Amino acid sequence: TRRDLSRLVSKLPFYGVLGDDLGDYAIQIPDEGVIKDLWTEESYWYSNRVQTDSLVFVAGLDGLAEQLGVKKTLMAVLQASGRRIGVIQVSNKLDGSDFNDNDARLLMVFATQAAAIIENSRLFLQAQRSADQAQGLRRVAELAGNVLTSQESFTPVLAEIARVTRSEMVFVNVLDTQKESLITYPRWVYGKELAEPIFQNIYSPGFEYSVVSSQRPYISNNVPDDKRVLPSYRQIGDKLGIQKAILVPLVYADRVLGELGVGNRIDGDYDDEDYETVRVIAAQVASALDRLLLYEQTGQNLTRRLEELDAISRVSNELTTTLDIDQILHVIRDEVIRATRADDCTILLLKPRNEWQSLDKPQPARRIGMDDDMLYITPIEAEAIINPTSYVLVTDYEFSTFRALPKQARSGLAAPILYLDQVVGAIYIYHREPNRFDEQSAAFITAMAVKASLGYGNAERYREQLERSDRLR
Numbered sequence: 001t002r003r004d005l006s007r008l009v010s011k012l013p014f015y016g017v018l019g020d021d022l023g024d025y026a027i028q029i030p031d032e033g034v035i036k037d038l039w040t041e042e043s044y045w046y047s048n049r050v051q052t053d054s055l056v057f058v059a060g061l062d063g064l065a066e067q068l069g070v071k072k073t074l075m076a077v078l079q080a081s082g083r084r085i086g087v088i089q090v091s092n093k094l095d096g097s098d099f100n101d102n103d104a105r106l107l108m109v110f111a112t113q114a115a116a117i118i119e120n121s122r123l124f125l126q127a128q129r130s131a132d133q134a135q136g137l138r139r140v141a142e143l144a145g146n147v148l149t150s151q152e153s154f155t156p157v158l159a160e161i162a163r164v165t166r167s168e169m170v171f172v173n174v175l176d177t178q179k180e181s182l183i184t185y186p187r188w189v190y191g192k193e194l195a196e197p198i199f200q201n202i203y204s205p206g207f208e209y210s211v212v213s214s215q216r217p218y219i220s221n222n223v224p225d226d227k228r229v230l231p232s233y234r235q236i237g238d239k240l241g242i243q244k245a246i247l248v249p250l251v252y253a254d255r256v257l258g259e260l261g262v263g264n265r266i267d268g269d270y271d272d273e274d275y276e277t278v279r280v281i282a283a284q285v286a287s288a289l290d291r292l293l294l295y296e297q298t299g300q301n302l303t304r305r306l307e308e309l310d311a312i313s314r315v316s317n318e319l320t321t322t323l324d325i326d327q328i329l330h331v332i333r334d335e336v337i338r339a340t341r342a343d344d345c346t347i348l349l350l351k352p353r354n355e356w357q358s359l360d361k362p363q364p365a366r367r368i369g370m371d372d373d374m375l376y377i378t379p380i381e382a383e384a385i386i387n388p389t390s391y392v393l394v395t396d397y398e399f400s401t402f403r404a405l406p407k408q409a410r411s412g413l414a415a416p417i418l419y420l421d422q423v424v425g426a427i428y429i430y431h432r433e434p435n436r437f438d439e440q441s442a443a444f445i446t447a448m449a450v451k452a453s454l455g456y457g458n459a460e461r462y463r464e465q466l467e468r469s470d471r472l473r
Contacts, residue, residue, distance in 0.1 A: 006030070008039075008086060008301060027059050035059055039084070044108060046074035047199065048098040060134065074099040076111040080119035088114055130381070132164075140281055144288035156192035157288065159283055161262065163275060165455045167191070168264035169240060172250070175202070175212055175258045179435030180395055182212055182238055182258065191263075192240045199434055200232035201399055207232070211247045211259050216249040221269040246270050247276045252286040257293065260285050278403075301440075304339075308444045311335035315451045323462045326368065328455035332427070332448050334370045340441050342429035343409075346370035347452065348381055348419075349425040360386055362423070378405040380414045388416035388423045391442045396434035410434040411439055415449040419456050427452065428451075 010025035029039050038045055047053040050065045050073055056402060064070070068210045073091040077084055088111045093099065106382040108121045143157045169191030180202055186194040202213070210230060211218050220226045221244045223237050237241070242263040260282045265274070318331045331428070336345045342379050348371040350356075356363050362385050364366045364375050379384070384392045394412045397404035404410070409430035417425040427449050 011086075026063055027061065039406040041078075041437050042077070044074065044076040044104040045098040047070075048072045056058060069158040072099055073353065074103055074107060075106040078105060078111050078115040078118065080115040085115060085118060085122075087111075117348065133245055133453065135162065137277075137280060137284075141284045144244065144284045154288070154292070157285070158188075161187070161260075161285075162190055165246075165262045165277055166266045169242070169262070169265060171236075171240065171261045171263070172285065173200075173212065173236075173261065174289070174293070175256060176435070177202075178438045181211070181435050182232075189240070198236055198239065199396075200236075200395065204316060204399070206230050206231060211221060211249050213255055215249045215256065217249070219270055219275055220245055220246070223263075244270055246275055248275075248282045249276050250282055250286040251291040255290070257286055257289050264377055293419060300370060303442070307339045308447075310445060311444075312451070313341040315448065319451065319454055319458065322457050325455050325459035328459075329368045329452060332452055332455075336427065336429060336445065336448055339444060340413075340437065341431075342372050342436070343431045344455075345427065346374075346431045347425060347427050348377065349417075349456075350385070352424065353422060362386070377413075378428060380405075380412050380426050382425050384416045384428075385423050386413040388418060391415040391446055393439075395437070398434070404430075406430070408432050411436045413437040413445055415445045416443070417449045417452045417456065419453050419460070422458055 003207050007031065008027040012356055026033070028034055034055065035260045045055075046318040047056060048071075050056050050061075050070050056062050056065060061269060065073070068091075070091045072093065073089060075087045075089045078086040078088055088107065090107060093103075094359070133457075143160055156173075158172075161170045162168070169189070171184060171190070171192075172188040173184050175182055179199075182196065182200040182202055184198040184200075185198065199206070200210075202210075207230065208214055208234070209228075218228070223229060223245050224243050229237065237245070240263065244265050245261055245263045247259050247261040250260055252413065260268075260278065262274075262278055292460075312335075315328070315332055316334055318328055322328065329349075333345045333347055336342065346367055348367050349365045351363040351365045353359075362377060364377055367374055380392050380394060383402070392402075392414045394400045394402055397410055397412065402412070404412070411434050412428065414426055414428040416423050417427065421459070427445055429437070429441075429445065
């Protein structure tokens with residue numbers, strides 16, 4: 001019996017009939033009714049008129065009986081350790097006679113012996129599986145504990161998880177709140193090749209029901225047809241070819257780090273025991289993931305901050321050696337691209353405010369970078385210019401009200417250039433991938449806008465000084 005599905009399922013061996021003829025022979029056990037009563041209260045049941053017995057039709061056995069030519073049948077309960085674990089069924093006595101209570105009692109004797117054998121086999125397999133599982137869990141813990149830096153591969157850990165759970169694939173989704181995304185990185189996937197990271201917007205509609213947000217597990221043995229699957233998760237399922245899956249949250253020290261998933265069990269469906277195994281493994285993975293993320297964050301932040309400080313220093317040096325605003329802006333543009341790893345950067349200079357059509361319609365004077373002849377203002381630049389109190393950050397244009405420019409841009413960042421409390425321009429960077437810029441990027445771009453303002457001010461004062469000199473001649 002499969003208690004999770006409330007039905008009796010045929011299992012080998014069969015005698016007198018081919019297994020292919022039986023197909024998926026099963027008897028459904030509803031929550032109530034005559035079949036439920038028979039299963040819970042009777043020790044045996046027989047019918048000598050299968051073709052017309054109403055109970056046969058209620059149990060859904062009429063089709064199989066007609067296919068196999070079953071005219072008379074007898075079932076006896078398999079019971080072990082006080083539990084009903086199934087039934088043994090015989091049909092069509094060789095001499096053509098009817099089944100009776102004596103036959104039922106004899107079959108009950110055989111059923112008792114068969115149940116003991118089945119139960120002993122089950123207990124042995126369960127003990128063997130528990131031992132293998134315990135060894136596998138120790139192995140996972142050992143491998144995960146040995147991964148101390150991001151330079152060390154996590155693949156052996158994922159491979160061992162796949163072996164323990166008998167799954168074709170294992171994957172980890174990492175939560176990045178700064179990028180507002182749940183990210184599936186190729187290096188965190190085992191069993192399938194992933195060409196590029198998959199980003200899921202954690203603020204998209206319905207994401208509050210996700211595993212990482214709700215901290216509730218997900219189990220399904222029919223993922224493609226499961227209506228609970230969110231569109232962003234279905235994208236992962238399609239790319240990885242996931243048919244069956246268990247997904248559990250990764251939590252360490254009360255902090256949600258992401259999700260651990262296993263997919264496509266090799267020998268059957270996932271069940272509650274598999275879930276418990278994955279849940280225990282998740283604790284080990286969460287500890288390792290927290291350690292790796294901390295290592296990456298510390299190393300990346302330090303490297304990134306040093307690059308930003310070097311860029312600011314080079315621009316400061318340029319400010320002391322030249323008054324040529326174009327040269328200064330070119331240096332700023334190059335340093336911004338290098339430090340932020342943006343696909344491109346453009347610096348827009350505006351006409352004086354008295355030449356604007358209105359306060360909400362600034363007029364471009366010229367542009368450096370991206371497209372020097374592009375004498376119009378992008379929507380994100382316009383927002384930064386009209387509301388110059390802060391920067392404007394777009395993590396993903398697909399979910400933004402701003403129109404992407406250029407069209408291939410997925411993320412963007414703009415900061416105003418202020419001189420004497422007036423907006424004189426803007427710095428804009430973009431990238432073809434979403435979630436490439438964050439608050440630290442914005443702080444750096446703002447610092448570069450201040451440097452651009454200093455260069456602009458130096459050039460303006462130099463121009464005014466030349467004009468005064470000309471007037472004195």
